[in-house]
Amino acid sequence: MSLREALLTHNADLLPGRRDEDWRWTDLRGVLRPLPDMSTDLQGLTSRPDIEVLPGVIVRRHAAPVAGGVSDIELVVARGEVVLLLDAFEAGEGAYVRDAALPIRLEEGASLTRLVLAEDGADAVSVICSDVSLAAGATFHQTVIASGARRQRIETRVTHPGQGASVRLDGAYLLSGKRHADQTTRLDHTGPGGESRQLVRGVAADQSRGVFQGRIIVREGADGADARLTHNALMLSEKAEIDAKPELEIYADDVACAHGNTVGALDEEALFYACARGIPAPEARLMLIEAFIGEIVERIDEAVLQALARSFVATRLEALRG
Amino acid sequence: MLDIQNLQVCVADKPIIKGLSLQVPAGEVHAIMGPNGAGKSTLSYTLAGRNGYEVSGGSATLNGEDLLALDASARAARGVFLSFQYPLEIPGVPALTFVRTAMNAQRKARGEPEISAPDFLKRARAVAASLKMDMNMLKRGLNVGFSGGEKKRMEIFQMAMLEPRLLILDETDSGLDIDALKIVSEGVNALRAPDRAMLVITHYQRLLDYIRPDRVHVLAAGRIVASGGPELAQQLEREGYEKYETAA
Ligand SMILES: Nc1ncnc2c1ncn2[C@@H]1O[C@H](COP(=O)(O)OP(=O)(O)OP(=O)(O)O)[C@@H](O)[C@H]1O
Ligand SMILES: [Mg+2]
Numbered sequence: 001m002s003l004r005e006a007l008l009t010h011n012a013d014l015l016p017g018r019r020d021e022d023w024r025w026t027d028l029r030g031v032l033r034p035l036p037d038m039s040t041d042l043q044g045l046t047s048r049p050d051i052e053v054l055p056g057v058i059v060r061r062h063a064a065p066v067a068g069g070v071s072d073i074e075l076v077v078a079r080g081e082v083v084l085l086l087d088a089f090e091a092g093e094g095a096y097v098r099d100a101a102l103p104i105r106l107e108e109g110a111s112l113t114r115l116v117l118a119e120d121g122a123d124a125v126s127v128i129c130s131d132v133s134l135a136a137g138a139t140f141h142q143t144v145i146a147s148g149a150r151r152q153r154i155e156t157r158v159t160h161p162g163q164g165a166s167v168r169l170d171g172a173y174l175l176s177g178k179r180h181a182d183q184t185t186r187l188d189h190t191g192p193g194g195e196s197r198q199l200v201r202g203v204a205a206d207q208s209r210g211v212f213q214g215r216i217i218v219r220e221g222a223d224g225a226d227a228r229l230t231h232n233a234l235m236l237s238e239k240a241e242i243d244a245k246p247e248l249e250i251y252a253d254d255v256a257c258a259h260g261n262t263v264g265a266l267d268e269e270a271l272f273y274a275c276a277r278g279i280p281a282p283e284a285r286l287m288l289i290e291a292f293i294g295e296i297v298e299r300i301d302e303a304v305l306q307a308l309a310r311s312f313v314a315t316r317l318e319a320l321r322g
Numbered sequence: 323m324l325d326i327q328n329l330q331v332c333v334a335d336k337p338i339i340k341g342l343s344l345q346v347p348a349g350e351v352h353a354i355m356g357p358n359g360a361g362k363s364t365l366s367y368t369l370a371g372r373n374g375y376e377v378s379g380g381s382a383t384l385n386g387e388d389l390l391a392l393d394a395s396a397r398a399a400r401g402v403f404l405s406f407q408y409p410l411e412i413p414g415v416p417a418l419t420f421v422r423t424a425m426n427a428q429r430k431a432r433g434e435p436e437i438s439a440p441d442f443l444k445r446a447r448a449v450a451a452s453l454k455m456d457m458n459m460l461k462r463g464l465n466v467g468f469s470g471g472e473k474k475r476m477e478i479f480q481m482a483m484l485e486p487r488l489l490i491l492d493e494t495d496s497g498l499d500i501d502a503l504k505i506v507s508e509g510v511n512a513l514r515a516p517d518r519a520m521l522v523i524t525h526y527q528r529l530l531d532y533i534r535p536d537r538v539h540v541l542a543a544g545r546i547v548a549s550g551g552p553e554l555a556q557q558l559e560r561e562g563y564e565k566y567e568t569a570a
Contacts, residue, residue, distance in 0.1 A: 267410075268373075269410055270410045270411075270412055272372050272373065272394060273406065273409070273410040273412070274412070274420070274424070275371070275393070275394035275395045275398070276370045276371065276372070276394050276395075276397075276398055276402075276403075276404055276406075277398055277403075277420070277421075277424035277480065277484065278395050278398035278399050278424045278425070278427045278428035278431070278484070279395055279423055279424050279427045280393075280395040280427060280431075281393070281394075281395065283423070283427060284395075287415060287420075287423065288412070288415075290414075291412065291413060291414025291415045291463075292413075292414060294414050295413075295414055
């Protein structure tokens with residue numbers, strides 16, 4: 001069951017839908033009938049993104065397909081190497097459908113800071129999935145910032161070996177109109193003493209819908225794991241929807257795991273406070289939203305990537321004005 | 323300057339202010355005292371323009387202009403400043419950023435140019451120094467993790483920066499230690515000017531020893547039930563509100 005198989009075999013019966021537990025909030029069946037053809041230039045093949053190496057940062061630009069498109073690219077960060085990576089998904093025209101698989105392997109002591117900026121068209125269906133494996137002593141810090149699509153899902157599945165490896169999986173979504181964004185993570189602690197941190201924040205305006213599914217699994221033998229997961233969302237309109245499911249599955253001893261989830265409206269009192277100081281309500285609202293999402297941006301520890309994230313967020317905030 | 327006539331305000335459909343009249347001429351400081359729940363904060367929120375404070379009758383004007391017709395930010399641009407009884411925390415927005423945003427928004431509303439970053443900083447440093455505040459505090463999220471007294475001092479910092487014309491202080495003295503009370507009062511006194519009016523809400527005579535009011539009013543059950551000179555505050559301190567509560 002996957003969008004990829006459905007596209008490659010042109011068989012809509014293979015699409016994930018509401019009945020699949022893991023896709024119940026991001027139904028593709030209902031929205032992809034009929035299934036689009038693969039873009040003609042690809043003829044059933046998979047494509048690769050454009051890769052550009054800027055000073056200090058590897059940039060992978062993922063252009064949108066014309067119709068249906070499947071793309072693949074693996075990244076291996078070699079032993080001891082330090083890499084900054086930007087995965088920039090660019091919006092295309094109309095009702096395109098993309099499926100991108102971007103596996104990542106970190107060798108011993110390797111370090112990767114990854115920023116995913118996911119921009120898609122309002123009528124698009126976009127599924128981006130990364131399987132990430134870390135060797136001992138590796139560091140993987142990721143921030144995903146998404147603005148949704150008709151259906152957009154960004155999934156990250158991490159295998160965490162413990163043993164001095166460190167993982168941070170942050171995310172933010174800023175949604176307006178009828179956009180939908182799903183951020184799904186699975187963090188598999190397989191070895192002893194692993195630490196992981198996750199903070200995901202989102203805002204949903206108009207009739208948009210934000211989905212967050214965060215699963216942490218601490219396997220037998222992953223004793224002493226320390227995993228924290230927090231999701232906070234703001235609903236900016238009564239017609240917006242947020243669905244969140246943080247999950248912990250623990251099969252080991254002596255673990256410190258915590259998860260938190262809050263969904264609320266903008267703080268009306270703080271809003272009045274700002275207005276009473278002379279800031280007009282629409283600006284005050286944006287200021288509070290920017291501060292809320294700003295915490296995610298500030299956690300990005302590499303200045304180049306932080307600046308890129310900040311400007312992406314600023315552009316999306318403009319769409320929330322009004 | 324501030325002219326309130328027969329004001330009536332409902333909160334959640336419950337009448338709280340019931341025909342309140344009050345005039346504060348330019349250059350004067352008036353104190354409002356009154357028992358808990360009398361409607362003092364309700365009056366200040368109403369003047370500041372908070373949603374949910376329904377004016378069902380009467381008027382409030384500032385220099386002849388109808389305040390009640392304006393939204394909260396427009397009132398601030400006209401010079402209304404409320405120092406909150408319980409200042410809010412705004413995580414992620416440093417105090418300096420907040421004040422500069424507010425100042426420039428007010429200037430824009432008045433058709434004035436923005437203040438330059440160096441000019442703003444220079445002024446912020448001077449005001450912070452006069453209130454004995456650490457500049458580092460102004461770089462943290464506004465009021466986040468501040469003590470009650472620090473929040474009150476931050477209110478006065480904002481007031482001094484924004485240079486309003488009508489200053490409403492809602493229990494600015496509560497939560498302040500003795501030294502802070504003195505510093506804050508000096509900050510307020512420094513803002514006394516012939517073109518400014520102040521409304522000082524307090525429960526304690528002590529604040530009025532520092533900020534000498536021209537007039538003292540007693541607010542009980544949604545009305546001004548007595549007015550007098552500074553000696554009225556001393557009398558209240560001795561006798562309490564009992565006789566006004568029965569009168570109202
Ligand atoms: N949102 C609300 N809903 C219902 N009643 C309210 C609301 N806000 C205030 N009130 C009521 O209005 C009355 C006046 O409250 P207000 O806060 O103005 O009193 P106050 O004079 O400032 O008292 P204090 O000295 O304790 O600060 C109180 O009886 C209070 O319970
Ligand atoms: Mg009060």
